[in-house]
Amino acid sequence: METKKKSRLIPMCSMFLASSLLMGGMMMGTKRVVIYDEGERHVVYTLSGDPQRAVAAAGIELGADDEITCSGDLSQGFGVVQVERAFPVLITADGRTHMLQTTGGTVQSILADAGITLGEQDLVYPASEEELTQGGDITVRRVEVRNEEVRESIPYTTQTVETDALPYGESRVVQQGQAGEKVTTFRVEYRDGAEYSRTSLGTEIARQPVTEVIETGTGGMVQYNGQNYTYSKVYQMKATAYTTEGKTWKKTASGTIARVGAVAVDKNVIPLGSRLLIRGSDGSWMYGLAVAEDTGGAVKGNKIDLYFNTYRECINFGVRTATVYVLD
Template sequence: MSLKTKKIYILIISVCLILGTTGIYQALNKKLSIKLEDETIAVSTFASTVREVLEENDIQISSNDKVLPDMDTKLKDGMEILIKKAFNVALLVDGKERTIISTGESVRDLLKEENIELSELDKVFPSLDHKLKPNDEIKIVRVTETIVTESKSIPFVVNTIYDDNLEIGKVVNVQKGSEGKKELSYKIIEEDGKEVQRILVSENVVKEPQNEVIKKGSKNFIITSRGERRTFTKSMVVSASAYTAGYESTGKTPCHPQYGITSMGTRVRHGVIAVDPKVIPLGSSVYIESMGIYRAEDTGGAIKGNKIDIYMDDLSRARKFGRRNLKIYVLK
């Protein structure tokens, strides 16, 4: 073999060795990217697994961090490794606050990680689509709706009829009133067990009320025993007795300076009565049925309330009169 031929063979073998070495290098060297949070790192490595390439690039992974694909996955050229670092968030739910270590992208992811279920009514702050950040505070408000039915009375109305055949001040109950009943249904909205809203959804009358009917006397006049028409302000039944100006009734003798003098300063006489001024004002004219018209000018220590004392000039007549119930009218 000539020298020239030997040189050609050597050149060919050298080229083959170079090409083979290059192919092996390219086969072993893998280009990939590591995405860490918002940063993407381009890496060229001879490492064989995800764990090895992360250690090679001094990327620390805690037990709560999420790595995709997992740490023991064999590396391939063009592979993307996604790392989600775990962080703390505060979660308030069902009356309890706790710290959660999460790698979730959103509030929805966090709740899914923690197996927390929501009803259609529950409220979440911030929203489910909120992108989680370290030290976020998540609050879940449990919302419930219930229907409650309550009974309520319906008051009756008092209808008044004025009757000219009844004396003024007299009241007659024609029909007794009775309350009705209705049922009210409310939607009760509670948040975390506390009522926040009450909405009336229905109202049903179970029993109608019965109105009360009364008659009130409007007749304000009488015809006296003398045939006179006199108007009056009120009528009443009183307990009547009789008295004289003497010592037996008043404790005064004729020599007393106030003997026979009324509380109004007038002298007692036929037609004077003693009254309780709180019931019958002094100076009033009073018609006593079957006895005529008298004038209230005197008072007495025992004359209180619906009582009167009729003056008589004879002690035997006063004693004979005794005590009796009489109907009287206070005249205008």
């Protein structure tokens, strides 16, 4: 009877031993994985060394753009898995705004993922080396700097030259005026195609203006008291008055007696002895025919001093503008 009991125990022991060995082997192949997802900690045990299977075993669903990173060696039985959740980022560049799903990184890397290349002078906000977190957006400003030339006209001046070769009142252009040109160079910065700043780098004269020269006639004919008088020159002069009333001297610089019709001039302008016809430039008064016989310390340039018999007449005359014809 004992012999039969021993024979039954042997198979049962064999089954228990085999089961124990199998369970021990399974326990020895189990990996402990710690998973962090949005601030929560999960611990799973798995036979697989694949972190994605560990995440699935924890019941964590991954979005299409989510990423996982793993630290530690799962093949050695322990590992830490970090779930990086993707978030939307608005990128404004080249006149449009589009959205990109990203798990983060530097601004430069996110732009690279979006296929956006920065030029050497482009601006980006935030800075390209900054780490972007959820809630942050990116703006790219395209910057172009170039030198531009602005050409401007320089107006010419006009010079008038008197000549007795022309009758009084006539004129002619002897040298045509021509405008010059100046070139100003600007450093112009454009941002997203619009001008942002303009700085002058300097101005150069590309072409000097040419002065226009006009000759005006001082010769011709004038009428007085029904008679025509030819003249060689005509002047616009400042006319004053003087008298010898109450004075001891009565003679002019030419040695003649001071009288009405004997006038004082600058002999460097009108030679002494010249016959003159003098009248108001506005036509309101007429002195008449005269002779340049006298000079005076204050009579210089285009100035003429007219003789009157009395001091009262001089006061009434005052200072006027006269047209003085030098008669032939």
